[in-house]
Amino acid sequence: MRKPCCDKQDTNKGAWSKQEDQKLIDYIRKHGEGCWRTLPQAAGLLRCGKSCRLRWINYLRPDLKRGNFAEDEEDLIIKLHALLGNRWSLIAGRLPGRTDNEVKNYWNSHLRRKLMNMGIDPNNHRLNQNLPRLQNPQDSSSATSSGMKSDTTKPHNDNNNNNSNEQASDAASCLEDGPSALPDLNLDLTMSIPSSTSAKISPEEKQKITESNLSKEPEVAAASPTLLLFQ
DNA sequence: AACTCGACCAACCGCGATAAT
DNA sequence: GATTATCGCGGTTGGTCGAGT
Numbered sequence: 001m002r003k004p005c006c007d008k009q010d011t012n013k014g015a016w017s018k019q020e021d022q023k024l025i026d027y028i029r030k031h032g033e034g035c036w037r038t039l040p041q042a043a044g045l046l047r048c049g050k051s052c053r054l055r056w057i058n059y060l061r062p063d064l065k066r067g068n069f070a071e072d073e074e075d076l077i078i079k080l081h082a083l084l085g086n087r088w089s090l091i092a093g094r095l096p097g098r099t100d101n102e103v104k105n106y107w108n109s110h111l112r113r114k115l116m117n118m119g120i121d122p123n124n125h126r127l128n129q130n131l132p133r134l135q136n137p138q139d140s141s142s143a144t145s146s147g148m149k150s151d152t153t154k155p156h157n158d159n160n161n162n163n164s165n166e167q168a169s170d171a172a173s174c175l176e177d178g179p180s181a182l183p184d185l186n187l188d189l190t191m192s193i194p195s196s197t198s199a200k201i202s203p204e205e206k207q208k209i210t211e212s213n214l215s216k217e218p219e220v221a222a223a224s225p226t227l228l229l230f231q
Numbered sequence: 232a233a234c235t236c237g238a239c240c241a242a243c244c245g246c247g248a249t250a251a252t
Numbered sequence: 253g254a255t256t257a258t259c260g261c262g263g264t265t266g267g268t269c270g271a272g273t
């Protein structure tokens with residue numbers, strides 16, 4: 001077992017104070033990002049590097065958008081999730097000003113429920129006959145069945161296969177469900193490296209996504225209800 | 232007014248990947 | 253090639269707030 005990254009007893013935990021934020025901002029403005037291990041000491045912060053990195057990436061970065069997600073952002077998240085599964089950093093990389101944490105939280109608190117209310121399994125983006133389907137999907141925000149709440153607020157590990165690869169392949173597997181219209185999503189998953197905070201993409205990964213983008217994406221759109229519904 | 236419950240979100244934790252030695 | 257250090261990701265937790273009773 002690996003030791004905890006910050007076992008020092010004199011490191012702060014929990015919510016960040018304004019002073020701490022300011023110290024971190026000032027330091028990064030002067031010296032730039034990177035070397036998170038040594039940053040806290042250099043910046044005069046009683047935090048572990050990991051915590052500093054997270055705070056900067058998720059909250060303090062000047063290019064963060066914050067605020068509500070636009071409808072097109074929602075659509076994009078759903079489409080990308082159908083393609084990539086829980087690869088939040090990859091998904092966030094396609095949404096300027098959004099962080100993986102933000103996208104992940106938004107998915108778990110809003111979009112999962114939205115899809116379920118539309119009768120779509122959020123794990124594999126298939127139509128789910130066991131789930132209730134609203135007659136009017138636009139009404140989904142107001143429809144929070146009490147039975148569903150416990151299911152949707154916290155992701156379960158028991159039977160939903162949260163493994164992102166499995167999810168991605170689930171999404172991919174539903175490609176084979178049948179032909180249909182082939183909308184040109186052109187999500188451009190491979191052309192640009194996501195923003196500075198984005199995920200590492202190995203060459204294999206890139207290749208995989210490229211293949212998915214070039215050959216399967218239209219099929220994904222064709223077979224996945226989410227991709228059809230949100231056009 | 233007090234309490235309960237659920238939703239939201241910032242932050243933490245554990246682990247895999249990668250770089251450095 | 254093995255070991256160690258560091259980074260970054262995804263899953264999860266816990267605090268806060270607002271709505272409902």
